[in-house]
Structures are given as structure tokens and as C-alpha cells.
Amino acid sequence: MTLPGGVHAETYAQDRALIRTPWQWLWFAAFVAVLLLLPFLRPGGxxxxATVIGITLIAVLGLQLTSGCAGQINMGQSAFMGVGAYAAGALAVHLHWSFLMTIPIGGISAAVFGxxxxxxxxxxxxxxxxLTTIAAQYIFTFAMLKLPKEWFGQSEGLRMDPAVLGSFAFDTDNRIYYLVLAFAALMTYGAWGLMRSRTGRAFIAVRxxxxxxxxxxxxxxxxxxxxxxxxxFYAGVAGALWAYYVRYVQADQFTLWLSVWYVGMLIVGGMGSILGAIVGTVVIRLLQELITVVGPQITDLLPTLGGQFVFAAMNMLLGGLIIVFVIFEPRGLVHRWNIVKESYRIWPFPH
Amino acid sequence: MPDVAAVSESAAMPARSAAPIIRVDGITLRFGGVTALADVSFEIGASEIHAIIGPNGAGKSCTLNCLNGFNLPQQGRLFLREQEITGFAPHRIARLGVGRTFQGLQLFAGLSVVDNLLTGRHLHMKTGALEGFIYRGWAHAEELRERRRVEEIIDFLEIKNIRHKLVGSLSYGLRKRVDLGRALAMDPKVLLMDEPMAGMNLEEKEDIVRFVIDIREALDIPIVIVEHDMHVVMDIADRITVLDWGHVIARGNPQAIKSDPTVIKAYLGAEVRR
Incomplete structure (x- = not known):
């Protein structure tokens, strides 16, 4: 990677810094500001x-560490998420523990299961x-539906109260958004730290x-x-947040389908890079949201097609997008972006 | 790598001690019906360059694999400084100080040169997953400290200008140099090198030979080298063990090996004149 012109590391600490130039700091600050002010800028939808993206991001970051960085294919990330959601949910419902306890314990439970x-x-x-990790998915669903009703509610699932801190309840969209944002920021920072320390290098070495x-x-x-x-663990934290967000935990929410989507997000973003997990999650999630907006409009314009057909076609388009990435840019958007950045920096030389 | 240059300039030949660093005691290794090694024994003394040679399929790499713990011999025992290591997992043997370079390219293609060398420091680092997650204070300090160590090796191997390149983008000769650097980063007590010069041109070979001699002088460690290039072997080895079909057929200094009739027969297929 070429650095921007005029940027040189004078110490090893500078050489390892994630943010190197004033412009990078500026962009980063602007991004953080937008995230913090989002409920005021664009209230509502x-x-x-953004909340769902934040929760998904945590799960996809975890998958990036397992699959993208350490090279261990995992098709059971959504089951691990479910374990976290149920563990946190059961502790909150039955024992009335604070979310500050239940979210980490949800993470640990999922981590042990994983x-x-x-x-x-x-x-x-x-x-x-x-295939083995797909088995995790089925074991999870089966267990949650068969374990005693007093524990996880079987097919009825668990209904939860909002997360409460003192007298402050995270019971509105805006409040839960900030809770998720805080966790997403922490987990992203942690993933970056992991990957540039001894553990991350060992993961890549094993891969x-x-x-x-x-x-x-x-x-x-x-x-x-x-x-x-x-x-x-990342999946479990995401699952626990999900539980506090929808305030209802049920085995059907954590399907194999979702696990496959997470892998798709990694492929589009770029395997093995933390930034790739972020980009992939945001891009695919936004496209999925776009479908829920555009789909009904197409149905209104062309009523003969029928709603079912339009949604099926849109999902096929998304699936097709992933295939296109696998064929033409298997290293993801982040790799493409790096190429663009590199050629901009060394222009007019080709390499 | 403390002061490689300084020590090599003083050109002090290391003192030989009598106790062997590695003792291979009658190992036999079979794969199904194939006997790869049959009752192989040898000793590696302190700070000697010991070459293992032999025709293709003689069992040279198998010998190294046994020393590394990849293959478990059915019979015989392996000792590292009087400690038995037979049956140890490879990472445990590494922890005891056995460094190794590989035949062909076995680097971590997704990491830069610096990070490849830092993986070699893995054994000597302590940051766990949780400290890595937090990445404050201790973890950061350790990264910087180990980086300084690794830079000494980068200096020694003359690969400063490529330190941030992904190893996947480097030439063969440079990658082999990084491979050597990664083994050196382990601070090995003994270095095993599996065909370090295969597929290299003359200049690259000369570089590696220079590094091997410098390493021995600076670190005072024994180096076990499996190599096909006889000119190189005869020039740098103190002692040679010759394998053929899994048997040790000769051992001794280069002069003795060169004129040994069994060795000539194994290599050239000539009849031994009696």
C-alpha cells in the first residue's frame, strides 16, 4: 500500500496507526458525527x-474473524446469534438481570456453543x-423448541421488557439505536485491535x-x-442486542437463510478485512431495504406481476449480485477500493 | 538477532562443546508398507553446520519432519539437549527452540513481510485475545517492542525496502529470505533448513550461503541443512550425513564423503570397485 504523498512514519507507533492523515481524521470525525446525529437528521425509518445494520454488523464482524481471517468456514452464525439472544432473554425474563450482565453472558454462551x-x-x-456448522443451526432450532417451556418458552419464545439502566429505559427507536451504536463501535474497535495484535496474525497464519x-x-x-x-461471541452479543431491540425471542428468527446472507455480506465487502465486513453489511442491508421500498412501487405500477413475483425477482437480483462478486471481484469491494486509491496516489505511473 | 553484524565482524569461531544439541537415536518411520527411514541415527553438535544429503526419496525431508514433530517414528527416540521430544506436537517442539525453513514457498501470503516475521515472534509474545481486543497499553507496547526486534532481522537480511509488501507479491528469492527471517525471529536454538537453495540462481544462492554462515557465527547455533547443490554442501558443511532409501550410508566431513564409494554408488549408480 502506498501512503498519500508526504506521509511518512517516523516511529513504529506511527507506522501502525489506523488513521494517518489529517484528512482521514476529518472524514472519520464527520462519519462519527453523522452516526451520532442520525436520529435528529433523519428521524423515523x-x-x-441503522439499528438493524448495527446489529447485523456485529454478527458479520464475528463471522469475518472466524471465516475471513482465520479461514474456518462457518454457516451457523445465525444459530450462534440465537443462542446469545435466548441466553440474554432467559436471564432478563426469569432472573431480571441488567442488560449490562445479560449481553456479555449472552455473548459467552454463544461463544461456548460455537x-x-x-x-x-x-x-x-x-x-x-x-456442513458441520449447518448442523449447529438445526441443533439450535430443535433444542429451543424442545427444551422445557419454563426455560425458553418453546414455540412461544420469550417476551422481554426493554433494557433498563437505572430509571432510563431503552424503549424507543432512538434510545435503542444509541445502545446498538455503542456496542457496534466497541466491537468494531475490538476487532481492529485483535487483527493487528498477536491473535490476529496467528489467525491469518492458520488460514x-x-x-x-x-x-x-x-x-x-x-x-x-x-x-x-x-x-x-460477536454473534451472541448481536443476538442479545436483537432480543432487546425486538423484545421478543423466537427460534424462527435465526435461520440458516440469515447465516447464508452473512456470508454473502463478507464476499461483497471483502474477506479478511474488518472494513470489508462493514462495507458488505451496509451495502447488502441497504439493498435489502431498497427492495422493501421499491418492491411495492413496482407492484403498484404493474399490478399484473403480483407482489410475490416482484419480491422473488428482487431477491434473485441480490443473489445474482453475490455471484457477480464471486466471479469478478472475489476479494470484495474493499479490494477494489484499495486499487482505486492506489492508482490515484501513484498517478500518472501505472505501478 | 542481537548484533549480527558486530559478532560476525569479529569472526570469532564459536567454541565447540561436546554435548550434542540434537540426538536422533535409531528412528524408523513407515508409511503403510513403505519404510521411509530405517534405524537412522545421528548427532548434531553445538554450532556445526550439518548437511543431510541423498538422492530423491532418500528420507531427508522425513528426517526433518520427525525432528519437527510432523511425523511420529514407529521406533527410536529424538532428543533436544538431553530432553526427549519424541511424540511432541510441532508447536511444542518449536517452543523448545527448533526453527525451520521450508522447501518451496510456505509463507503466510496474506501478511506483509513485517507481519510474517512477527508471526515468528509469536512464541515470545504474550498478548492474548482480550488484550488484543482492548489494544491499549500492554498490547501496543509489546507490538512496538517486537517490531524493533523484527527490524533487526530485516536489517540483517537486507529486505528493508520491501517490509510492507505482501509476501505474495515478492520474487521467489526474496520470499525464501523472508522464510529464513521468520525462522530467525523465533530465536531458535537450532535451525533446520529444507532445501533453502532449490530453484535459485547463483546470486540468490550466494546470498543464502552468506546468511547461513553469518547466522552460525552470530548466534552460535547448529544449522541442519538439507540440500541438493553439492558445491554448496561441500563448501559450507562441517559434517555430512548421507541417506539412501531411508538408511544412513555414510557420515563424515566433506572430504571423506566426496571419496566414499557407497556415496558415489548411491548418487551415480556406479559399481563399487572392490
């Missing part, structure tokens, strides 16, 4: 969409590992060449399990 499936990764790779990783002293088994543990 936008806040709801790590159990991660144990399989020692023996199996790729396609077979994907790129597990034999060489083992020889230089990286305990591959430990790091594969840890990758699942951390990825599922």
Missing part, C-alpha cells in the same frame, strides 16, 4: 434501518466444516498455511477453536 463446533475444525476443513503456523509455534488447534469462540 432511517434510525430503524467453540464446541469449532472443535470439529481440527479434523475437517472447507466444505465438510461448513494461509496451518503447517507452517504449527512449525513456528502457533498452536493451530487452540487458534481454530479460539476463532470460533470469538466469532460466536
Amino acid at each position: 432511517a434510525v430503524g434501518i 467453540a464446541v463446533f469449532g472443535l470439529a475444525a481440527l479434523r475437517i476443513k472447507g466444505f465438510y466444516l461448513a 494461509d498455511n496451518d503447517n507452517a503456523a504449527e512449525v513456528i509455534g502457533i498452536n493451530v488447534f487452540y487458534y481454530k477453536t479460539l476463532a470460533f469462540f470469538i466469532g460466536a
Whole structure:
């Protein structure tokens, strides 16, 4: 990566900084300001969409760590999310614990559940590992519907009260938005820290060449399990936030379908990059929201087509988009963006 | 890599001690019906350059794999400084100080040169996942400290100008140099090199030879080298072990090996004159 003209690192600390130039600081500050002021700038629908994006982002970041960075394919991220939602929900409903306790515990519960499936990764790779994690999805649904009704409510699910801090209840869209924003910011920061420290390098080492990783002293088994543990922890936190957002937890909310979408978001954004997880989540989520807006309009214009057809066609378009990325830009939007940035910086030279 | 240059300039030949660093005691390794190694024994003394040679399929890489813990021999035992390491997992053996470079390209293609070398420091670092998540104070300080260490190796291997490049974009010779750097970053007590010069041109080979000799002098560690280039082997090795079909057929200094009739037979297929 070429740096912008005139930017040189004089210390190793500068060389490792994520934000290097005044302009980058400015853009970053503007982005944060927009996020903070969003409920005032665009009240209503936008806040709801942003909340869902924030929750999805946390789950996709976790998947990025497991699959994109450590290379362990995981098709059960939404089940891990569900475990977090149920764990947090049950503790809040039955024991009336504060969300400050239930959200981390939801994360840990999901992490333990995920790590159990991660144990399989020692023996199996790729396609077979994907199938094993799909099993997590079915075990999760089955367990939630069959475990005693006093625990998780079986098919009725859990109804929850809003998260409360002292006398302040996160019971409006705007309030829950700030709660999700805080968690999303924390988890994003954490993911960046992880990836530029010892653990992140070990993940990439395991992904790129597990034999060489083992020889230089990286305990591959430990790091594969840890990758699942951390990825599922992110999912669990996302699930717990989801529980407080919709205030209703039910097994049908966490489907295999959703897990597949998360993988799609990674592919579009770019595997193995934290920024890729953010870009992919935002782009796909916004497109999905666009469909719910544009779909009915097309149905109004051409009533003969019928609503069902339009929605099916739009989903096919989204699926097609992912296929296009796999074929033409498997490294995602972030990689494309880096190429653009690089050629801008070294212009007029080709390389 | 403390003061590689300074020590090598003093050109002090390291003192030889009697106790072997590595002792391979009668290892036999079979894959199904194929016997890859049959009762192989040898010792690696302190700070010697020990070459293992032999025709293709002789069991050279298998020997290294046993030392690394990738293959578990059915019989025999392996010792590292009097400690038995037979049956240890590779990462445990690495922790005891066995560094290794690979045949072909075995780097982490998704990491830059600096980060590849930092993975070599993994053993000596302590930051866990939680400290990494927080990335304040300790984790950051450790990153900077290890970066300084790694920069010494970058200096030594003369790869400063490519430190931020992804290794996937480098030439073969440079990648092999990064591979060597990653092994050096482990602060190894013994260095295993599997065909470090295969596929290199003369200049690249000369560079590697220079590095190998400098490393031995600066770090005073034994280097076990598997190599096909006989000119190189005869020039730099203190002792040579020759394998053929899994058996040790000769061992000794380069002069003795060059004129050993069994070695000539194994390599050239010539009849041994009696």
C-alpha cells in the first residue's frame, strides 16, 4: 500500500496507526458525527434501518474473524446469534438481570456453543466444516423448541421488557439505536485491535498455511477453536442486542437463510478485512431495504406481476449480485477500493 | 538477532562443546508398507553446520519432519539437549527452540513481510485475545517492542525496502529470505533448513550461503541443512550425513564423503570397485 504523498512514519507507533492523515481524521470525525446525529437528521425509518445494520454488523464482524481471517468456514452464525439472544432473554425474563450482565453472558454462551463446533475444525476443513456448522443451526432450532417451556418458552419464545439502566429505559427507536451504536463501535474497535495484535496474525497464519503456523509455534488447534469462540461471541452479543431491540425471542428468527446472507455480506465487502465486513453489511442491508421500498412501487405500477413475483425477482437480483462478486471481484469491494486509491496516489505511473 | 553484524565482524569461531544439541537415536518411520527411514541415527553438535544429503526419496525431508514433530517414528527416540521430544506436537517442539525453513514457498501470503516475521515472534509474545481486543497499553507496547526486534532481522537480511509488501507479491528469492527471517525471529536454538537453495540462481544462492554462515557465527547455533547443490554442501558443511532409501550410508566431513564409494554408488549408480 502506498501512503498519500508526504506521509511518512517516523516511529513504529506511527507506522501502525489506523488513521494517518489529517484528512482521514476529518472524514472519520464527520462519519462519527453523522452516526451520532442520525436520529435528529433523519428521524423515523432511517434510525430503524441503522439499528438493524448495527446489529447485523456485529454478527458479520464475528463471522469475518472466524471465516475471513482465520479461514474456518462457518454457516451457523445465525444459530450462534440465537443462542446469545435466548441466553440474554432467559436471564432478563426469569432472573431480571441488567442488560449490562445479560449481553456479555449472552455473548459467552454463544461463544461456548460455537467453540464446541469449532472443535470439529481440527479434523475437517472447507466444505465438510461448513456442513458441520449447518448442523449447529438445526441443533439450535430443535433444542429451543424442545427444551422445557419454563426455560425458553418453546414455540412461544420469550417476551422481554426493554433494557433498563437505572430509571432510563431503552424503549424507543432512538434510545435503542444509541445502545446498538455503542456496542457496534466497541466491537468494531475490538476487532481492529485483535487483527493487528498477536491473535490476529496467528489467525491469518492458520488460514494461509496451518503447517507452517504449527512449525513456528502457533498452536493451530487452540487458534481454530479460539476463532470460533470469538466469532460466536460477536454473534451472541448481536443476538442479545436483537432480543432487546425486538423484545421478543423466537427460534424462527435465526435461520440458516440469515447465516447464508452473512456470508454473502463478507464476499461483497471483502474477506479478511474488518472494513470489508462493514462495507458488505451496509451495502447488502441497504439493498435489502431498497427492495422493501421499491418492491411495492413496482407492484403498484404493474399490478399484473403480483407482489410475490416482484419480491422473488428482487431477491434473485441480490443473489445474482453475490455471484457477480464471486466471479469478478472475489476479494470484495474493499479490494477494489484499495486499487482505486492506489492508482490515484501513484498517478500518472501505472505501478 | 542481537548484533549480527558486530559478532560476525569479529569472526570469532564459536567454541565447540561436546554435548550434542540434537540426538536422533535409531528412528524408523513407515508409511503403510513403505519404510521411509530405517534405524537412522545421528548427532548434531553445538554450532556445526550439518548437511543431510541423498538422492530423491532418500528420507531427508522425513528426517526433518520427525525432528519437527510432523511425523511420529514407529521406533527410536529424538532428543533436544538431553530432553526427549519424541511424540511432541510441532508447536511444542518449536517452543523448545527448533526453527525451520521450508522447501518451496510456505509463507503466510496474506501478511506483509513485517507481519510474517512477527508471526515468528509469536512464541515470545504474550498478548492474548482480550488484550488484543482492548489494544491499549500492554498490547501496543509489546507490538512496538517486537517490531524493533523484527527490524533487526530485516536489517540483517537486507529486505528493508520491501517490509510492507505482501509476501505474495515478492520474487521467489526474496520470499525464501523472508522464510529464513521468520525462522530467525523465533530465536531458535537450532535451525533446520529444507532445501533453502532449490530453484535459485547463483546470486540468490550466494546470498543464502552468506546468511547461513553469518547466522552460525552470530548466534552460535547448529544449522541442519538439507540440500541438493553439492558445491554448496561441500563448501559450507562441517559434517555430512548421507541417506539412501531411508538408511544412513555414510557420515563424515566433506572430504571423506566426496571419496566414499557407497556415496558415489548411491548418487551415480556406479559399481563399487572392490
